[in-house]
Amino acid sequence: MSSVPVFAEPEELRDLVLDTEKEPERDYAIIDVRDSDFKGGHIPGAKNVPANQMYDKVGDLVREYADVPIVYFHCALSQVRGPKSARIYCETRNNPETRSNLNIKTDQKVKIIRNGFEGWHAKYRKEEGLIKDYEKKIWEWAIEEQ
Template identity: 55%
Template structure:
């Protein structure tokens, strides 16, 4: 039997993350299946289970989080790894005889879409390293960087 997980929109995930009455890993679980591309930022409360490791740790995930009503999978774009991981997780649940009402979904557009929409909202990205994404923000940050950079000491700042 093959399972296809439906998509959830990032706006719905934002509501969960920002709802202080909801507890990650209890009320919902976000499973980020990115590998090395996990570095540089993630959705707050997400756990990282690289897609290539899911078969090895899937039964442990199922056992540990069986009481969580909503499990959200995603990868970078949620086109390959995220949907496949959600399918594998659902199939493993079925094969182990898990009977709970757990809903398994895939976040549309993955972390790249999340980052594009929410990278400036500090409460929506944890462990964020903007330089990994090629983002060097605001002139204020650049001015502060120049003041603190010892290699620029004594070099006059350009006038605005």
């Protein structure tokens, strides 16, 4: 049975992203539930599923990531959208009917990246390979605050 979502420190995911032997969507998955705030940068390998579409797409996500050992969720700060989306995902995956229909047998960890993408950006914006499609201009406000 899937666990309930728990928080993970960004360093845990950073190590996976930088590990050349690990492959997104096989060894781990990242679901970025930001809406328009996805534009301007994201964690490499992240799939954007806006939180307001989670109920419509959760079945597809559970199916797509059925055999992935760990799934990370985040939004901008991982205070509302990320945790709520992770909960919806877990409830759907843990549903006995879903498990039976998809023949889910493996356990899966579901985690929420602490401090979301804003925390990730603050920590890793200067590190090579940790932010994809980065548009510095969009993040100038955040850089000025730090």
